[in-house]
Amino acid sequence: MSTAIVILGFIIIVALSSYATYLLLKLQRQKKRQQAALVEREAVANAKRAQVLDDIRYIATAMIEDRCEISEGVVRIGRLFEILSLSERVAPEFPALFQHFELIKDHPIMEARQALPKQERMKLDLIRMKSEAALEQGISDDAKNLSAYQPKAMH
Numbered sequence: 001m002s003t004a005i006v007i008l009g010f011i012i013i014v015a016l017s018s019y020a021t022y023l024l025l026k027l028q029r030q031k032k033r034q035q036a037a038l039v040e041r042e043a044v045a046n047a048k049r050a051q052v053l054d055d056i057r058y059i060a061t062a063m064i065e066d067r068c069e070i071s072e073g074v075v076r077i078g079r080l081f082e083i084l085s086l087s088e089r090v091a092p093e094f095p096a097l098f099q100h101f102e103l104i105k106d107h108p109i110m111e112a113r114q115a116l117p118k119q120e121r122m123k124l125d126l127i128r129m130k131s132e133a134a135l136e137q138g139i140s141d142d143a144k145n146l147s148a149y150q151p152k153a154m155h
Contacts, residue, residue, distance in 0.1 A: 049084060053151065056080050060146035063139075070132050070139055074100050077146065086151065094146060096138025103131050 059076050062068035068076075078101035081087045091098040107124050108116060116124075132139075 052080050052084055053149065057147055057149055060143040060149070063143040064147060070136065071100070071104055071128055073143065074139065075105060077101075078105060090151075094142040096135040097142040097146070100131050100135050100139060104128050 056077050059068060059073050059080075063070065063073035074097055077097065078087065081090055087098070104127070107113070107128065113121060113124075
């Protein structure tokens, strides 16, 4: 009877060891899949980030070459930096651009603008034009710097 207990104990130990090994291998495969998924998500995020930065440089170049109006370029660039969650970080590097952006970012566009009374549209246009005139050189300098912009490494 004691031999049977020893054999049964041995079988139980082997079974539990096998099950533990199975669970460890399963966990290892799961961790590898999670790591691969994380690497893939990071690669996709980095590619999107690079594309948005290319878009920012393209718009800045278009502003320099007068293919894009100042305010339109400022709003587009400001929104793209918001998408990247970099607005606060880069605003000191491009002060004129972000000063103008803060002033006009909430101005309605397209159908919403057309729906405004004429007097209100004229008031918003005057605000925008005064800001453009006052900040034109600074925005131009910021656009030149942005046309070759490479973000600094984050700490």
